[in-house]
Amino acid sequence: MVALRLFISSAVFSSVIATAYWIFSKEPTGTFLLGVMSFGLLFVAGYTIVAEREADLVGDRPEARPVDAAGELVGTYSIRSPLPVWTALAVSCVGLGIVVSPAVAALGVVAMLIAGVLFILQSR
Amino acid sequence: MSPIAEQAVAPPGRSDLLGWLTSTDHKRIGTLYVITSLGFFLVAGALAVVMRTQLARPNSTLVSPHAFNQLFTLHGTAMIFLVVAPFAVGLANFLIPLQIGAPDMAFPRLNATSYWMFLFGGLTVFLGALTSEGAADSGWTAYAPLSEIKISTGLGQDMWIVGVFLVSVATILTAINFITTTFIYRAPGMTMWRIPIFAWEMVATSLLIFMAFPSLAAALLLLFVDRHLGGHAFDPSYGGNAVLWQHLFWFFGHPEVYVLILPYFGVVSEIIPVFSRKPIFGYTGLVIAAFAIAGLSMGVWAHHMFTTGAVDDPFFSFLSFMIAVPTGVKFFNWIGTMWRGSISLATPMLFCVGFLMNFLLGGVTGVMIASPPIDFHAEDSYFIVAHMHYVLGGGSLFAIFAALFFWWPKMFGVKLDERLGKLCFWLLFVGFNVTFFPMHLLGIEGMPRRVFTYPDVGSFPLLNSLATAGSYVMLAGVVAFAWNVVVSTRKRDPVGPDPWEANSLEWWTSSPPPEHNFDDLPPIRSARPVFDAHHPEIAKGGAG
Numbered sequence: 001m002v003a004l005r006l007f008i009s010s011a012v013f014s015s016v017i018a019t020a021y022w023i024f025s026k027e028p029t030g031t032f033l034l035g036v037m038s039f040g041l042l043f044v045a046g047y048t049i050v051a052e053r054e055a056d057l058v059g060d061r062p063e064a065r066p067v068d069a070a071g072e073l074v075g076t077y078s079i080r081s082p083l084p085v086w087t088a089l090a091v092s093c094v095g096l097g098i099v100v101s102p103a104v105a106a107l108g109v110v111a112m113l114i115a116g117v118l119f120i121l122q123s124r
Numbered sequence: 125m126s127p128i129a130e131q132a133v134a135p136p137g138r139s140d141l142l143g144w145l146t147s148t149d150h151k152r153i154g155t156l157y158v159i160t161s162l163g164f165f166l167v168a169g170a171l172a173v174v175m176r177t178q179l180a181r182p183n184s185t186l187v188s189p190h191a192f193n194q195l196f197t198l199h200g201t202a203m204i205f206l207v208v209a210p211f212a213v214g215l216a217n218f219l220i221p222l223q224i225g226a227p228d229m230a231f232p233r234l235n236a237t238s239y240w241m242f243l244f245g246g247l248t249v250f251l252g253a254l255t256s257e258g259a260a261d262s263g264w265t266a267y268a269p270l271s272e273i274k275i276s277t278g279l280g281q282d283m284w285i286v287g288v289f290l291v292s293v294a295t296i297l298t299a300i301n302f303i304t305t306t307f308i309y310r311a312p313g314m315t316m317w318r319i320p321i322f323a324w325e326m327v328a329t330s331l332l333i334f335m336a337f338p339s340l341a342a343a344l345l346l347l348f349v350d351r352h353l354g355g356h357a358f359d360p361s362y363g364g365n366a367v368l369w370q371h372l373f374w375f376f377g378h379p380e381v382y383v384l385i386l387p388y389f390g391v392v393s394e395i396i397p398v399f400s401r402k403p404i405f406g407y408t409g410l411v412i413a414a415f416a417i418a419g420l421s422m423g424v425w426a427h428h429m430f431t432t433g434a435v436d437d438p439f440f441s442f443l444s445f446m447i448a449v450p451t452g453v454k455f456f457n458w459i460g461t462m463w464r465g466s467i468s469l470a471t472p473m474l475f476c477v478g479f480l481m482n483f484l485l486g487g488v489t490g491v492m493i494a495s496p497p498i499d500f501h502a503e504d505s506y507f508i509v510a511h512m513h514y515v516l517g518g519g520s521l522f523a524i525f526a527a528l529f530f531w532w533p534k535m536f537g538v539k540l541d542e543r544l545g546k547l548c549f550w551l552l553f554v555g556f557n558v559t560f561f562p563m564h565l566l567g568i569e570g571m572p573r574r575v576f577t578y579p580d581v582g583s584f585p586l587l588n589s590l591a592t593a594g595s596y597v598m599l600a601g602v603v604a605f606a607w608n609v610v611v612s613t614r615k616r617d618p619v620g621p622d623p624w625e626a627n628s629l630e631w632w633t634s635s636p637p638p639e640h641n642f643d644d645l646p647p648i649r650s651a652r653p654v655f656d657a658h659h660p661e662i663a664k665g666g667a668g
Contacts, residue, residue, distance in 0.1 A: 002316035003307050010331065010419060017423045017443075025436035029371040030426065037335050037422065059224070059310025066645040068312045079639065080146040084233050088240030088294075095290055096248060099282035099352075119233075 004048045011041035087115040148232035149639060150217050153239050155535060157214025160243055161207050168202035171195050173595055180592035182580040192576035193261035200264030205291050206246040208520045212387035213298055215527055216326045220302060222630035223320045225311025227641050230304040238298040245290030252280030260284035268358030268369035273351040289344045292337045299330035313648035320628040321410055325390030328414040329383050335422055336379035343372035367434050374425035382421040384516055386414060388523030389454055392476045395530050396458055398626045399473035400465030406457040407651060413450035420447045430499045437496045444494035451487060471545030475526035478553045482518020486511055507567025513560045533619040537635045544608035551601030558594030562587040627652035
């Protein structure tokens with residue numbers, strides 16, 4: 001509920017600011033930027049309305065006890081994975097390669113593809 | 125099934141290089157962020173000392189004009205993108221899951237990817253210095269046309285674009301993680317109105333990142349297209365508009381100021397109650413003020429552009445003044461928390477008091493330059509340098525040291541030495557004010573910023589010498605901190621879970637915490653669950 005209120009009030013506030021800015025300034029760049037921001041927040045607010053219907057978070061119950069969250073394990077957190085550093089290195093190679101050497105960029109693209117495949121396999 | 129029920133299952137942590145390279149544990153990633161940002165801080169600080177040495181006397185020739193431009197570009201870029209913001213991200217990475225009773229961040233691998241992208245982005249910016257024409261030299265604001273290929277011809281500017289782009293994408297990804305974690309992964313009973321103020325401030329900061337950083341990413345892409353793919357977005361000679369860069373940049377740039385300060389509002393909101401032995405005064409007011417600041421900050425970007433003559437001055441001036449109101453609310457709450465408290469001036473609290481004093485001065489000068497007539501006089505002068513350093517140096521940097529002294533025991537299991545800590549504080553406090561207060565006067569007298577030298581007129585030489593002397597005192601303060609780290613680490617005096625008798629959930633678990641964060645959790649019935657558990661006779665429900 002708090003998240004919903006937060007996103008709705010942010011969306012309303014930014015829409016008001018965007019409208020006021022256009023009325024006072026008639027300046028297109030800033031109005032566009034504020035408009036995109038308002039649209040994004042409205043989208044998130046709309047999504048939150050749908051998501052909140054399904055939500056039953058134990059963290060939202062003021063009288064909940066730690067034991068209320070206990071139960072069957074549904075999965076584990078991955079404590080280590082080489083993929084993050086590999087992915088970041090690949091993305092950096094693409095970026096750096098674009099300005100330094102196309103070969104480095106190509107290497108980066110290949111590395112990114114491999115990372116993508118490994119991410120999919122690891123998530124199964 | 126709640127994710128809180130899940131337990132991290134993994135072999136005991138390895139302290140070897142491979143363990144750190146592949147870790148997705150939020151505490152390790154947080155620690156990596158903190159250490160990396162401190163590393164960049166040392167480099168950026170060293171660059172500042174070189175600049176101040178160059179400016180100590182008029183007509184000095186220690187560095188060339190071109191080198192000086194590179195120095196202030198790298199210094200500004202590093203401090204903004206690689207030090208103040210990433211330190212907050214690191215702290216939040218370490219603290220948020222602990223503060224809300226979660227086993228980890230919502231997306232651990234994304235979290236690790238963000239860190240490594242940040243690191244590689246930062247290194248890319250600095251690697252530009254090794255190219256034939258040196259690093260980028262168009263300032264951290266990279267104003268067009270200075271950053272266009274006609275003027276900044278070197279590879280360093282391109283590497284700056286790529287590096288800052290990587291950092292901004294990493295920051296957006298990490299913001300997604302913070303918001304999801306805080307909204308979804310709270311422990312039983314940890315309702316949103318019971319989460320610590322620091323976690324709230326990080327939610328507001330993450331929201332700002334979502335709204336502001338895409339504009340920077342778009343601006344950087346356009347600049348790259350202009351430089352290499354025949355675009356003319358910022359080139360007036362082909363129908364482009366250089367002011368467009370300023371719009372796109374400051375649409376990011378002003379909210380970025382609050383990305384750099386809101387987390388530290390959270391830091392002082394956590395520390396002041398602990399050393400005042402009182403609950404925070406006005407919990408709800410502090411939260412609302414944070415979001416009011418975040419919202420208003422999205423509508424004030426063009427107060428950086430008053431002197432272009434191309435923006436609506438009254439609109440931006442009015443909204444800029446308005447930001448002083450929620451900021452004043454926060455000050456009121458902090459003072460209200462200290463009022464009639466049993467204050468102990470341990471090092472973290474000293475840094476918080478220093479933060480309040482410095483940030484107040486930075487805030488007041490901010491209100492002054494929100495007024496266009498004053499801004500027209502002060503724009504691009506040392507007055508602006510003084511203002512922004514009082515906000516981001518005297519504000520954020522002092523809060524960084526407060527956070528280091530406060531949470532160091534939780535991160536590393538040992539307390540930093542108090543005597544050396546106080547020495548560090550006084551050196552930094554005196555050094556900071558001796559360095560930056562004279563810059564107000566220099567600005568009023570008309571000394572422009574970003575110049576490599578100045579004529580021997582008026583009080584320019586005296587005030588500049590004073591500022592340089594102050595920077596050496598600050599350097600001594602940083603050395604005192606480094607020595608403190610060495611001494612405290614060697615002493616290896618382990619601390620318990622709650623060495624400060626603090627309030628929030630991170631102080632329930634061991635120092636440093638185990639890989640799965642908590643062996644057990646106390647009942648959470650207020651915003652001070654650890655205090656409640658230790659003092660059931662005075663515990664009461666509700667926020668605060």
